[in-house]
Amino acid sequence: MNNDRYLTFALGKGRLANKTLELLEKTGITCEEMKDKNSRKLIFVNEELKLRFFLAKGPDVPTYVEYGAADIGVVGSDTIMEENRRVYEVLDLGFGKCRMCVCGPAQARELLKHHERIRVASKYPNIAKDYFFNKKHQTVDIIKLNGSVELGPIVGLSDVIVDIVETGSTLRENGLEVLEEICPLSARMIVNQVSMQMETERIRSLIQKLKPLCEA
Numbered sequence: 001m002n003n004d005r006y007l008t009f010a011l012g013k014g015r016l017a018n019k020t021l022e023l024l025e026k027t028g029i030t031c032e033e034m035k036d037k038n039s040r041k042l043i044f045v046n047e048e049l050k051l052r053f054f055l056a057k058g059p060d061v062p063t064y065v066e067y068g069a070a071d072i073g074v075v076g077s078d079t080i081m082e083e084n085r086r087v088y089e090v091l092d093l094g095f096g097k098c099r100m101c102v103c104g105p106a107q108a109r110e111l112l113k114h115h116e117r118i119r120v121a122s123k124y125p126n127i128a129k130d131y132f133f134n135k136k137h138q139t140v141d142i143i144k145l146n147g148s149v150e151l152g153p154i155v156g157l158s159d160v161i162v163d164i165v166e167t168g169s170t171l172r173e174n175g176l177e178v179l180e181e182i183c184p185l186s187a188r189m190i191v192n193q194v195s196m197q198m199e200t201e202r203i204r205s206l207i208q209k210l211k212p213l214c215e216a
């Protein structure tokens, strides 16, 4: 083990960021500078613990970790599935819980039931493809969107969507419903495959500290 080496964390921006920092703080890992919302600085260092942190767009987190630009990442399991990078997924952090679902207007149930060739809009084309082609053996047309995916069926772009459902209010307010559940989701810790060998002790000890703090 080489304790002089900095361990680098890539953390997903947005919804998961605060909870991630809170969790790390409970294990004694703090990075005060990172809490300054007005700062435009991208990378933060804790000299004492020999740690570095940066915030990145969720889908980029597994990329940084696969290439070793970060040793450790925290990101949603949706993003891990969608990006399909060569990383170790080591811990379910138990927050950021939601579900990946096929959603649409109630009448789209029939189209799904009869395995019609439907149009599916999603921010997650790989998850949608895997679900329809590999799990359901249903040929569909996938349309990639970058947000506000619920618009798809409302404006006639698609028959259904594959998207995240948390409280269900976005669906309700737009006259849509969950038609099929694909899988539950939550925030996960991922580790670079080489770092896991080179820094086994430091990473294992972090996992052991985090485990009891993770929500069930």
Ligand SMILES: Nc1ncnc2c1ncn2[C@@H]1O[C@H](COP(=O)(O)OP(=O)(O)OP(=O)(O)O)[C@@H](O)[C@H]1O
Residues within 6 Å of the ligand: 012, 013, 014, 015, 016, 057, 058, 059, 075, 076, 077, 078, 079, 096, 097, 098, 146, 147, 164, 165, 166, 167, 185, 186, 187
């Ligand atoms: N209601 C929710 N909507 C979206 N993601 C959620 C929700 N609840 C928990 N999550 C989790 O939080 C992660 C980050 O979501 P967030 O919306 O902040 O990022 P994003 O989807 O990359 O957003 P953007 O495209 O706006 O940058 C998701 O990948 C998912 O795992």
Ligand SMILES: O=P(O)(O)OC[C@H]1O[C@H](OP(=O)(O)OP(=O)(O)O)[C@H](O)[C@@H]1O
Residues within 6 Å of the ligand: 146, 147, 148, 149, 150, 163, 164, 165, 166, 167, 168, 169, 170, 171
């Ligand atoms: O079930 P709910 O609690 O309503 O949450 C689900 C909604 O939140 C997310 O969208 P987000 O706010 O990230 O915006 P986006 O559609 O632009 O990605 C997700 O894509 C759903 O639209």
